[in-house]
Amino acid sequence: MLRFLIRRVSGAALILLLISAFTFFMYFAIPQDPATLACGKNCTPDALAIIHKNLGLDDPVPLQYWHYLSGIFAGRDFGVGHCDAPCFGVSFRNNQMVWDTIMDRLPLTLSLTFGGLVVFLFVGLGAGLMAARYRGTWLDKIFSGGSLVLSSFQIYFLGPIVLGIFVYSTGWLDKPKYVPITQDPGGWFMGLLIPWIVMATIFTANYTRMSRSSMIEQLQEEHVRAAKAKGMSSRYVFYRYAWRGSVIPIITILGMDIGALLSGGMVTELTFGLAGFGRLARDSVILKDLPVLMGVMIISAAFIIICNIVVDAMYAVVDPRVRLS
Amino acid sequence: MSILRSRTAQATVAAAAVGALALTGCSSGSKDSNKPAGKSQEEAKAQAKPVAMGTAQDSVGPAKPVAGAKKGGTVQVYQEADFSHLDPGQIYVSDAGMLSKLLYRGLTTYTENEKGDQTVVGDLATDPGKSSDGGKTWTFTLKDGIKDQNGHVITSADIRHSIERLYDPFLTDGPTYIQQWLSGAGTKYREAYKGPYKGKHLPKTVLDTPDDKTITFHFLEAHTDVPQALAMAAYSVVPEKTDTKQKYDQSPVATGPYKVASYKSGKSLSLVRNDNWDEKTDPLRHAYVDGWNIEFNHDKADQTKTILADRGDAKNAIMFTGQVDATQLQKITSDKAVMKRTIQGYAPYVWQLNFNMDRVKDKKIRDAISLAMPATSVARADGGAYGGDAATSLMSPTTPGYDAKYDPFNRAKKPNGDIEAAKKLIKEAGAEGKKLVYAYANTPVRTTQANLIINNLEKIGLDIQKKEVDQATWYEQMGKVKNGFDLYMTGWGQDWADGNTVFPPSFDGAQIQDGASNYSHTNDEHVNSELGRIQKIADADQRASEYAKLSKYISEKINPAAPIYYTKVFQIAGSNVGGLRYGQVVSYTDPTTIYLKK
Numbered sequence: 014m015l016r017f018l019i020r021r022v023s024g025a026a027l028i029l030l031l032i033s034a035f036t037f038f039m040y041f042a043i044p045q046d047p048a049t050l051a052c053g054k055n056c057t058p059d060a061l062a063i064i065h066k067n068l069g070l071d072d073p074v075p076l077q078y079w080h081y082l083s084g085i086f087a088g089r090d091f092g093v094g095h096c097d098a099p100c101f102g103v104s105f106r107n108n109q110m111v112w113d114t115i116m117d118r119l120p121l122t123l124s125l126t127f128g129g130l131v132v133f134l135f136v137g138l139g140a141g142l143m144a145a146r147y148r149g150t151w152l153d154k155i156f157s158g159g160s161l162v163l164s165s166f167q168i169y170f171l172g173p174i175v176l177g178i179f180v181y182s183t184g185w186l187d188k189p190k191y192v193p194i195t196q197d198p199g200g201w202f203m204g205l206l207i208p209w210i211v212m213a214t215i216f217t218a219n220y221t222r223m224s225r226s227s228m229i230e231q232l233q234e235e236h237v238r239a240a241k242a243k244g245m246s247s248r249y250v251f252y253r254y255a256w257r258g259s260v261i262p263i264i265t266i267l268g269m270d271i272g273a274l275l276s277g278g279m280v281t282e283l284t285f286g287l288a289g290f291g292r293l294a295r296d297s298v299i300l301k302d303l304p305v306l307m308g309v310m311i312i313s314a315a316f317i318i319i320c321n322i323v324v325d326a327m328y329a330v331v332d333p334r335v336r337l338s
Numbered sequence: 339m340s341i342l343r344s345r346t347a348q349a350t351v352a353a354a355a356v357g358a359l360a361l362t363g364c365s366s367g368s369k370d371s372n373k374p375a376g377k378s379q380e381e382a383k384a385q386a387k388p389v390a391m392g393t394a395q396d397s398v399g400p401a402k403p404v405a406g407a408k409k410g411g412t413v414q415v416y417q418e419a420d421f422s423h424l425d426p427g428q429i430y431v432s433d434a435g436m437l438s439k440l441l442y443r444g445l446t447t448y449t450e451n452e453k454g455d456q457t458v459v460g461d462l463a464t465d466p467g468k469s470s471d472g473g474k475t476w477t478f479t480l481k482d483g484i485k486d487q488n489g490h491v492i493t494s495a496d497i498r499h500s501i502e503r504l505y506d507p508f509l510t511d512g513p514t515y516i517q518q519w520l521s522g523a524g525t526k527y528r529e530a531y532k533g534p535y536k537g538k539h540l541p542k543t544v545l546d547t548p549d550d551k552t553i554t555f556h557f558l559e560a561h562t563d564v565p566q567a568l569a570m571a572a573y574s575v576v577p578e579k580t581d582t583k584q585k586y587d588q589s590p591v592a593t594g595p596y597k598v599a600s601y602k603s604g605k606s607l608s609l610v611r612n613d614n615w616d617e618k619t620d621p622l623r624h625a626y627v628d629g630w631n632i633e634f635n636h637d638k639a640d641q642t643k644t645i646l647a648d649r650g651d652a653k654n655a656i657m658f659t660g661q662v663d664a665t666q667l668q669k670i671t672s673d674k675a676v677m678k679r680t681i682q683g684y685a686p687y688v689w690q691l692n693f694n695m696d697r698v699k700d701k702k703i704r705d706a707i708s709l710a711m712p713a714t715s716v717a718r719a720d721g722g723a724y725g726g727d728a729a730t731s732l733m734s735p736t737t738p739g740y741d742a743k744y745d746p747f748n749r750a751k752k753p754n755g756d757i758e759a760a761k762k763l764i765k766e767a768g769a770e771g772k773k774l775v776y777a778y779a780n781t782p783v784r785t786t787q788a789n790l791i792i793n794n795l796e797k798i799g800l801d802i803q804k805k806e807v808d809q810a811t812w813y814e815q816m817g818k819v820k821n822g823f824d825l826y827m828t829g830w831g832q833d834w835a836d837g838n839t840v841f842p843p844s845f846d847g848a849q850i851q852d853g854a855s856n857y858s859h860t861n862d863e864h865v866n867s868e869l870g871r872i873q874k875i876a877d878a879d880q881r882a883s884e885y886a887k888l889s890k891y892i893s894e895k896i897n898p899a900a901p902i903y904y905t906k907v908f909q910i911a912g913s914n915v916g917g918l919r920y921g922q923v924v925s926y927t928d929p930t931t932i933y934l935k936k
Binding site for chain 1: 428507508510511512514525528532584585587588602603604605634635636637640643644646647649650652808811814853
C-alpha cells in the first residue's frame with residue numbers, strides 16, 4: 014500500500030507540474046500584455062510599468078514560472094505586499110492573494126459537494142438496491158423508469174423550476190444562500206437544501222441505475238448462488254455477498270463525480286447564485302486573470318487526482334482480489 | 339462618464355438581456371411596439387435642469403428628514419457582480435458611485451428636493467466653494483470636527499493628499515477633470531506630477547493649503563463647475579495616514595455614515611454604521627438603517643424575481659444598478675401594488691455608433707449609416723421596452739439644453755431605420771459595396787445589436803466586416819487612436835447635469851489621444867473653439883442653450899456619431915423599504931433616503 018501511495022503521489026505531483034506549466038505558457042502565448050487587463054481605462058505607460066513591476070511581469074516567462082512554482086512552497090514578495098506560502102500569486106484584477114480567494118470559496122464548494130453526496134448516495138443507492146431486490150415488480154419499474162427520466166434533466170433546467178415553485182411562488186423554502194456551518198448550522202442546512210436536492214435528483218438517477226444493474230449482475234454470480242444454496246438467508250446473501258461485489262463500479266463513478274464537483278460545480282453555483290470554486294473558475298476565465306486561473310486549475314486537478322488515488326485504494330479495500338501493485 | 343460597469347457583470351447580464359429581447363418582441367411589426375414605455379422624455383425634464391449653486395446655509399446638516407422614516411434594520415442589496423473598485427480614486431461607474439454615497443464624503447455634494455431639482459452644496463466644506471480670479475481660483479474651507487471612521491479629524495492636508503494621489507500612475511480608472519484643469523489636458527497632468535508617495539507635493543501655485551481648514555485650487559483656466567466636479571466620488575477624501583495605496587482598494591477608510599464591516603471579493607460586502615459620522619455636518623445623507631448587506635452574483639432575472647416575491651430578506655431589498663428583468667415586465671406593470679414599489683427614470687447614457695473620422699471620411703456615408711440605424715430594435719435588445727428608447731440626438735433627455743423635437747435622422751417616423759433615404763445617399767456617395775469594419779464587444783447583447791445594425795447596413799449596400807473585441811478591454815481598444823476599426827458603439831453619459839461633461843470629453847480635438855474619450859476622433863476648428871468658449875460661460879441656462887446649438891452643428895455639419903438609444907432605469911424594491919425614490923444624481927434608487935418601515 015505504501016509503495017502504491019508513493020508511486021501515485023509522485024505521479025500526481027508530476028501531472029500537476031505539467032498542468033501548471035501548460036496553463037502558464039499557454040496563457041503567455043496569447044499576444045496580449047496581461048498588464049493591460051489590470052490597467053484600467055486611463056492606462057498610461059507609467060501605470061503599465063508599475064503593474065509589470067508589482068506583478069513580476071518584467072522577467073522572462075520561464076523565470077516568472079520558476080518564481081510562481083517557488084512561491085507555492087516558499088512564498089513571494091509582490092509590489093502589493095508579501096504573499097505567504099502556499100502562494101499562488103496575486104490577482105491581476107483586484108490585487109488579492111489567490112490562495113486567500115480560493116480558501117474563501119472552498120467551504121461552499123465542499124458543503125455543496127458533500128451535502129449533495131449524502132443525499133444522492135442515500136437515495137440513489139437505496140432506490141437501486143430496492144429495484145434490484147424486487148426486480149421485475151412495479152417498484153423496480155418505478156425506480157428504473159424514474160431514474161431514466163431524472164437523468165435526462167439538467168441542473169440549469171430543474172434549478173429555476175424548483176426556485177420558481179418553492180422560493181418565488183410559494184415561499185416554502187429559503188432562497189439558496191451560503192452560511193458557514195460554524196456560524197449557523199440551521200442556516201447552512203436550509204440555505205443549501207435546494208441546491209442539494211436539485212443536484213441529488215440528477216446524480217441520484219445515475220447511482221440508481223448503476224447500483225441496480227451492478228447488483229443484478231452480482232446476484233447471478235456463482236459465489237452468490239452458492240451462498241444461497243448453502244441455506245443462507247436471502248437478506249444476508251443480498252447485503253453480505255452481492256452488495257460488496259457490486260460496489261466497485263459505484264466507487265469508480267463516485268470518485269469521478271466527487272472530483273468533478275470539488276473542482277467546481279459551476280452550473281450548480283451559477284444556477285443558484287452561489288459563489289464557490291466553480292464561479293471563481295468561470296470568472297477567472299472571463300476576466301483572463303491568470304493567477305486565479307492557475308490556482309483554480311491546479312487545485313481542481315489536485316482534487317481529481319486525489320479522488321482517483323483514493324478510488325484505486327478503495328478497490329483493494331472492497332475487493333481483496335485487487336492488489337495494489 | 340463612459341458606461342463601464344463591472345466587467346464580469348457585463349458579460350453575464352447579457353444572456354438575460356437576449357432572452358428578454360425575444361420575449362418583448364422587438365421585431366414585432368405592430369404599431370405600438372416602437373412606442374417608448376416607462377418614463378417619458380417630458381418627465382425627464384426635471385433631470386435636465388442645470389444644477390443650482392447652494393449656499394453655506396444649504397451646506398449645513400442634518401439633511402431634511404424623510405417623512406415617516408424610522409431607524410433600524412439592514413437593507414439587502416442584490417448585485418450582478420462585485421464592484422470594480424472600492425478605492426474612491428478609482429470610482430467612475432454607477433454601482434460603485436451608489437456605494438460611495440454611503441461610504442465617502444468629498445468637499446462638495448448634491449442635494450435634491452422633492453421635484454428632483456439639484457443643488458451643489460458643501461459636504462466636507464462649509465459651502466460649495468468661493469471662486470476668484472475670474473473663476474481660475476477656487477477656495478474651500480473645511481467644516482469643524484469632521485472625522486473618518488478611525489476618529490481622525492479631516493484636515494486640508496488630507497484633501498491635498500486625496501487630490502495629489504490621483505496623479506499617481508496606479509490610479510487609472512477615475513475621472514480626470516480636476517487633474518487636467520490644474521495641470522494640463524490629456525495626459526499632460528501625468529507628466530507634470532507623479533503623485534505624493536515619494537514625498538513631493540503639487541506646487542502651492544497649483545494646490546495650496548494655507549492652514550488646516552483651507553484648500554485653494556489654482557486652475558490653468560477659469561472653470562464654472564468646479565463644485566460639481568469635486569462632488570464626484572473620485573474626489574472623496576482619502577485620509578493621508580491610512581492611505582495604503584493599492585491595498586486601499588480592499589480596505590478603504592470611510593467618512594460617510596457607514597463603513598465596511600466585511601468585504602469578500604466576488605461574494606459580498608457588508609456595511610455597518612460609522613460612529614464617527616455626525617449627521618449635523620451632513621446636508622445630504624440620512625442613515626436610517628443600521629447596515630447594508632450587499633450580495634453579488636444575482637443576475638437581473640434573479641434580482642427581479644426575488645424582490646418581486648417579497649419574502650424574507652427580499653422585503654428589505656433594493657437594486658443598486660440592476661434593472662427589472664424584461665421577462666417580469668408584464669407581471670410588474672400589471673400589478674398596481676407592485677408598481678408602487680418601483681422607480682423609473684432616464685439614465686444619462688446615450689449609446690451612439692461612432693464613425694472613426696480618420697477612416698470614414700465621406701460625410702454622406704456617415705449620414706446614410708445614421709439614417710439606417712435600427713434604433714428601437716437595438717434599444718430593445720438592451721433591456722426590453724423599459725430599458726431605453728430611440729435616440730434622436732447626441733444629447734440625452736437628462737442633459738440641460740436637450741431638444742426633444744430635434745431629430746436630424748428621422749427617428750420619430752422611422753425608428754428602425756430609413757433604409758430608402760440611406761440607400762440614396764450611399765448611391766450618391768458612390769459607396770455601394772464599400773467595405774467597413776464594424777467592431778463590437780463579445781457579449782450577447784452587443785452581438786445581437788451588432789447583427790441588427792449590420793443587417794441594416796448591408797441593406798443599404800455596404801459590405802460590413804465584423805470584428806469581435808473582448809469586452810474586458812473594449813474601451814481600452816476603442817480608445818486607441820489607431821484602433822483599426824471604422825464603426826463601433828460606445829455609451830456616454832453626463833457626470834453632472836451639464837453639457838460640459840458631455841461635449842468636451844467626446845468631441846474636443848485636444849482629447850484625441852490613446853485612452854481618451856473622443857472615440858470618433860472629431861477635430862473640427864469651429865467645435866474646438868466653441869467648446870472653449872461655452873465652457874467659460876458662467877450662466878448655466880445660457881451654457882445649456884449654447885450646447886444645444888453646438889450639438890446640432892456637430893450632427894449636421896460633421897456627424898461623427900449616429901445617436902442610437904437613450905437608456906432608462908426601471909427598478910423594484912421590497913415592500914418594507916421606505917423612502918424609495920429615483921435619485922437624479924445617481925440615476926438609480928437614491929440610497930441616501932432609504933429606511934425600513936418595520
